[in-house]
Amino acid sequence: xxPKQIDxxxxxxxxxxxxxxxxxxxxxxxxxxxxxxxxxxxNMIDLDVLIDISRIxxxxxxxxxxxxxxxxxxxxxxxISNNDTIKxxxxxxxxxxxxxxxxxxxxxxxxxxxICSAYRYRDxxxxxxxxxxxxxxxxxxxxESLDAQEFFIDSLNTKCSYNEIVKSVSLRADSKRxxxxxxxxxxxxxxxxxxxLALFESxxxxxxxxxxxxxxxxxxxxxxxxxxxxxxxxxxxxxMMSRYESIIIKDDIPLEYRKRAxxxxxxxxxxxxxxDYKDLRLILNG
Amino acid sequence: MANExxxxxxxxxxxxxxxxxxxxxxPRMLLVHLLRDKLGIKSVHIGCDSAQCGACSVIMNNKxxxxxxxxxxxxxxxxxxTLEGLKDNPLMRSAIDSFIxxxxxxxxxxxxxxxxxxxxxxSNKDSADASLDINDMLIGNICRCTGYINIxxxxxxxxxxxxxxxxxx
Ligand SMILES: Cc1cc2nc3c(=O)[nH]c(=O)nc-3n(C[C@H](O)[C@H](O)[C@H](O)COP(=O)(O)OP(=O)(O)OC[C@H]3O[C@@H](n4cnc5c(N)ncnc54)[C@H](O)[C@@H]3O)c2cc1C
Ligand code: FES
Ligand code: FES
Numbered sequence: 001x002x003p004k005q006i007d008x009x010x011x012x013x014x015x016x017x018x019x020x021x022x023x024x025x026x027x028x029x030x031x032x033x034x035x036x037x038x039x040x041x042x043n044m045i046d047l048d049v050l051i052d053i054s055r056i057x058x059x060x061x062x063x064x065x066x067x068x069x070x071x072x073x074x075x076x077x078x079x080i081s082n083n084d085t086i087k088x089x090x091x092x093x094x095x096x097x098x099x100x101x102x103x104x105x106x107x108x109x110x111x112x113x114x115i116c117s118a119y120r121y122r123d124x125x126x127x128x129x130x131x132x133x134x135x136x137x138x139x140x141x142x143x144e145s146l147d148a149q150e151f152f153i154d155s156l157n158t159k160c161s162y163n164e165i166v167k168s169v170s171l172r173a174d175s176k177r178x179x180x181x182x183x184x185x186x187x188x189x190x191x192x193x194x195x196x197l198a199l200f201e202s203x204x205x206x207x208x209x210x211x212x213x214x215x216x217x218x219x220x221x222x223x224x225x226x227x228x229x230x231x232x233x234x235x236x237x238x239x240m241m242s243r244y245e246s247i248i249i250k251d252d253i254p255l256e257y258r259k260r261a262x263x264x265x266x267x268x269x270x271x272x273x274x275x276d277y278k279d280l281r282l283i284l285n286g
Numbered sequence: 287m288a289n290e291x292x293x294x295x296x297x298x299x300x301x302x303x304x305x306x307x308x309x310x311x312x313p314r315m316l317l318v319h320l321l322r323d324k325l326g327i328k329s330v331h332i333g334c335d336s337a338q339c340g341a342c343s344v345i346m347n348n349k350x351x352x353x354x355x356x357x358x359x360x361x362x363x364x365x366x367x368t369l370e371g372l373k374d375n376p377l378m379r380s381a382i383d384s385f386i387x388x389x390x391x392x393x394x395x396x397x398x399x400x401x402x403x404x405x406x407x408x409s410n411k412d413s414a415d416a417s418l419d420i421n422d423m424l425i426g427n428i429c430r431c432t433g434y435i436n437i438x439x440x441x442x443x444x445x446x447x448x449x450x451x452x453x454x455x
Contacts, residue, residue, distance in 0.1 A: 008296060033360060034337065040314075041316070041335065050313065094414075098414050102425040102426025103350055104337075104350050104352045105337065107346075107349035107350055
């Protein structure tokens with residue numbers, strides 16, 4: 001089936017792109033196209049112009065700047081899962097990227113395309129939240145950096161409006177270790193829960209940042225402070241439920257199954273990440 | 287890429303199986319339709335048209351992509367390889383032999399996509415994708431006939447004893 005006619009243009013650089021966005025009223029940027037193309041094919045979206053940003057070189061980079069790792073919007077999930085700097089400084093993100101969809105989709109799908117897709121079961125937000133990322137946006141008039149917690153309005157919407165784009169994502173590169181697990185449906189790539197954690201230690205506090213997506217109706221962040229050299233997975237579960245139980249995604253997966261599943265995922269993530277770590281005591285949900 | 291005088295057609299250059307083409311395409315045309323309908327490359331199958339089944343998988347600039355999920359204009363200036371262009375490549379020859387020896391096909395509709403996947407993994411042995419269990423490699427490729435067991439056998443034959451021996455998909 002052919003969709004309706006659309007025009008297709010390629011900006012030379014970011015400046016060119018922003019003025020194009022301003023001059024069309026019904027355009028959309030396409031990066032990897034791995035989300036958008038299906039919508040266009042099935043006429044689920046009405047647009048006149050596609051602006052292909054995938055060839056803008058300024059959006060394709062990885063830079064380590066002190067304790068900050070900055071990733072250009074156009075980096076593909078395949079590039080992320082193969083990048084040595086990302087693997088060593090932000091393992092949770094490299095693993096999350098490798099868990100998205102399938103080999104073919106990851107070849108073209110980009111990090112910005114993932115976080116900007118109106119897709120409930122996005123995997124990447126969990127890793128960005130755990131690694132306390134900021135999302136760097138640009139429009140004709142201003143550049144703005146938003147905390148990831150603020151960027152994700154709910155499971156479908158973000159604070160990225162029509163005439164602005166995500167330029168890059170900045171992550172903390174100073175976590176002691178970080179990790180990620182996706183529990184997906186049998187025979188499908190779709191997440192039941194996507195969860196990441198990162199351990200941060202300083203002279204006055206040690207804590208674990210935990211990000212969860214594809215489970216609540218908004219990607220969420222929990223900060224778990226480590227007291228008495230103990231990590232209690234039950235406390236993490238209780239904290240999540242006390243704050244967000246009312247917004248667990250309601251779909252074909254029964255609520256009770258979802259709650260059992262997230263307990264198991266918390267346990268596995270804690271055990272896999274910390275079983276060899278110093279003298280931490282781990283208490284699991286069981 | 288240039289706009290044609292009338293209408294929305296764009297001029298693109300593309301190399302497919304070693305042959306250079308200069309063509310006019312509508313932006314809404316998918317790569318799979320360019321390959322099948324304009325260039326007559328029939329190993330590229332359409333199974334679902336929604337980026338699920340992998341029957342349309344081709345190699346684009348050394349990456350495996352689903353050609354039903356790429357507009358032809360996005361493939362401008364790229365190099366595409368399909369089974370027709372790879373059949374004499376030693377890595378692909380050996381993949382085909384393993385499919386035959388393992389009886390890894392029935393109707394054969396998914397087979398070109400499966401073979402391109404196996405070829406991609408063999409050509410990128412150090413990649414994160416090649417470190418996956420075979421079941422996870424196969425997530426983007428659906429077979430409605432074999433139950434996967436013999437496809438997994440063929441993959442194992444080619445890749446060595448990687449995990450993925452079950453038919454849990
Ligand atoms: C079969 C299938 C399976 C999938 N499975 C998963 C999965 O398991 N996990 C998962 O997380 N996702 C999944 N997806 C969703 C999606 O394909 C990917 O998340 C992908 O990362 C999208 O990236 P893209 O670059 O291709 O985005 P595109 O399709 O190009 O764009 C997606 C959206 O983001 C916008 N956008 C792109 N770049 C920018 C930018 N720089 N600034 C502002 N807006 C931008 C576009 O305008 C569009 O609205 C799946 C999709 C398919 C088709
Ligand atoms: S036809 Fe392309 S994935 Fe099914
Ligand atoms: S052999 Fe028939 S679909 Fe795979």
